[in-house]
Amino acid sequence: MCRICSLFLLLVLCTNCIGEDFIDDYVDPSLRITNPISSIQEGFSYQFKASFFDESGTKVVNPTLKWTATPTTTLKITQEGIITALSAGEVTVQVSTQGLQGNSISTQIDFTVIPSPMEELTGSTTETTNTISPTVDNSNPTSGTGTSTSTTTSSTTTSSTTASETTMGNGVIVIPQVYQGEIRSTSSYLLQGGFRYEHNGEHLVLQLDSNYKADTALPGLYVYLTNNPNTPQGGYEIGSVSVFEGAHQYNLPASIGIMDYKYILYWCKPFSVKVGDAVIFD
């Protein structure tokens, strides 16, 4: 009798051991040109920067990047991403690297080399256009003059940028990046609303629209910026959600770049439950 009870007790006690949950956190690797431009003046130089995020959404430190520019008669580029505008015309800059699985990953940006003011006076005009087209996730290219839009094919969320261009002192016109989209629920809990993500000159601001709503039944709801929507690990914790309806905003640290994180993630922290997400950009 005592033996049976002891065995049973042992069996019962073994049921309360911490086990393991296996989480598939794969995401498509992402290569991003983080400082795109819409045009550069002939004779000027500019350095592109790119960040690579692997299949877990983790930023790869010092990735091996290969930069190319076409046509080479219009634009010269070094393997550090420094371009020199040689002559007026439409150009494409592409950067590529290798993923963890050995596959090639690339992204490119289209922009215009505009003639120098001297040539402009002679009547040469060039329309300013730019196109950023990531080739990894097969998303649609963005295009426009001062206005670019992108639509992801892997999510119902749509992001877009709308902004006027800014001319820098080095003959470069940069694209102020403003992203808009919709937060969606990925669970049975209510979460919805539009967002706007932009730099106000000092720091990034995440604004939630007046149509924003979140479920008040959830305990410990937190919002993150992340490159992997399956987990907040490795992401930036903005904070606990204290507004559950209506417009509000989060001011982010100046150290965060606008292309550092691809997703907004709503997460029930105490129980590791994903509640919803939004794609900031493709």
Next chain:
Amino acid sequence: MEIKKKNQMFYYRSEPAFTLKFKYIKKSVFLFLFFGMFIGQAQWVQKKGTGYYKAGFWWLKADTHYTNVGLIDPNATRGLFISSFFGRYGVHDRVTLIAYVPHTQVYQNTQVFSSGRTSISGEQFSSLGDINFGTEIQLRKSANWVLSTSLILGLPTGNAKGGSDESYQTGDGEFNQILRVHVGRSYRLGKKQFYAKANIGVNQRSKGFSDEFRAGAETGTKIFNQKLLVLGRVNIIESLQNGTLDATNSNGSIFANNVEVINLGGELIYKLYKNWSISLTASFPVSGRLIYRAPALSSGISLQL
């Protein structure tokens, strides 16, 4: 637990509803309350000077839960393990005192990622749970019927902010009172003797939690030479939706409110010898809101003196 034939009817002594009630869990885990097990009823009181004592375990492991709209969502696997002592003592032929003292362990599994990124370590927290004290009073008794009432006081002796993120609660941090009316009777199906019991009641809660309507029923019979009691039961918790507590005013606390559940279960109680018996219980929430969706198991050994 014990059933004995007396005056042509079954006398069934079981743990009172609060016995294994996990109010703490209820709230505590928004989720995830798993409740369960112990919502037995006790409309037959102890005779004066007699007692019923039980040491038991209750455990559950859940990777899904019912959401606030009753749908099923996944969650990181959480486990609960409660070891408890339960006792009833008759201070009068019609008045029984009841006590339930639990020790609760809450844990969460380690999260391992396919990408190879650093795992999130599991965690566990344990402490004394919420103690219950109460009394049960027999109101009426006839040949086949018994009517009784019980009042259970839930003391906030558990930890309402356990663990690194305060979500590993072993108590709900609130004082509550459960008032119930119980009715029971014996009946026959063919030559077999059965008993049936039912109860309804209200759980009045404090600190902004909604009050609850509770109801339960069970029926059972003895087999194998009267040594094994087999019973089935159903228990229901409905929120009265009159609380004020939610995520907007609880500062991120994980305490949940408005937990609801319909729980089906069964129990086997085997009489070992003399006054000793052992039991094995299983239950499953067939529907619910803000409660774990997983079977709960329990076992125990009891002594009737």
